Amino acid sequence: xERATTPTARHATAATGPSPPAVRPADVGVxxxxxxxGLLMAAxxxxxxxxxxxxxxxxxxxxxxxxxxxxxxxxFAGVAGASEFLGGLGVAVGLLTPLAAAALVGxxxxxxxxxxxxxxxxxxxxxxxxxxxxxxxxxxxxxxxGALSLDRFFPWRNGGWRAGALALVLGGVGSAxxxxx
Numbered sequence: 217x218e219r220a221t222t223p224t225a226r227h228a229t230a231a232t233g234p235s236p237p238a239v240r241p242a243d244v245g246v247x248x249x250x251x252x253x254g255l256l257m258a259a260x261x262x263x264x265x266x267x268x269x270x271x272x273x274x275x276x277x278x279x280x281x282x283x284x285x286x287x288x289x290x291x292f293a294g295v296a297g298a299s300e301f302l303g304g305l306g307v308a309v310g311l312l313t314p315l316a317a318a319a320l321v322g323x324x325x326x327x328x329x330x331x332x333x334x335x336x337x338x339x340x341x342x343x344x345x346x347x348x349x350x351x352x353x354x355x356x357x358x359x360x361x362g363a364l365s366l367d368r369f370f371p372w373r374n375g376g377w378r379a380g381a382l383a384l385v386l387g388g389v390g391s392a393x394x395x396x397x
Contacts, residue, residue: 254308261301310365321387
């Protein structure tokens with residue numbers, strides 16, 4: 217038996233608008249990519265900046281950066297650590313996702329350049345880890361951070377070519393600047 221819809225009932229539905237969409241499997245899927253990658257990168261940044269999680273802190277990391285050719289090492293270690301920490305947190309919670317991804321892409325391009333002499337798969341820091349991180353955060357940016365993110369209120373919540381291009385271009389420019397210095 218079908219319910220009759222009165223003009224008042226129709227008006228109430230139109231006034232309140234459509235109900236918010238339910239959480240889709242894609243939203244959970246993108247969360248499963250964002251959360252661990254973002255938190256792992258934030259932890260890497262915390263190692264460099266604060267010496268947490270078995271890290272050596274900014275001064276010792278700065279000496280390591282100088283050995284790799286980044287001078288002054290402490291400045292580059294601070295920039296890398298802040299990019300990983302803030303970019304990782306941004307990706308994890310889905311906040312300003314294109315910018316957070318750009319920060320991680322920039323650091324990971326530098327990591328790929330530094331580890332490229334070891335090749336793709338190596339027991340001595342091959343490029344596979346930074347490559348995977350780069351591709352995951354670019355993928356999340358292109359797809360969009362999903363309904364389970366703080367970006368759900370912003371236009372880039374659905375990702376797209378602009379968001380992905382912004383992350384790639386800003387990350388590439390930042391990396392190029394760091395490598396040229």
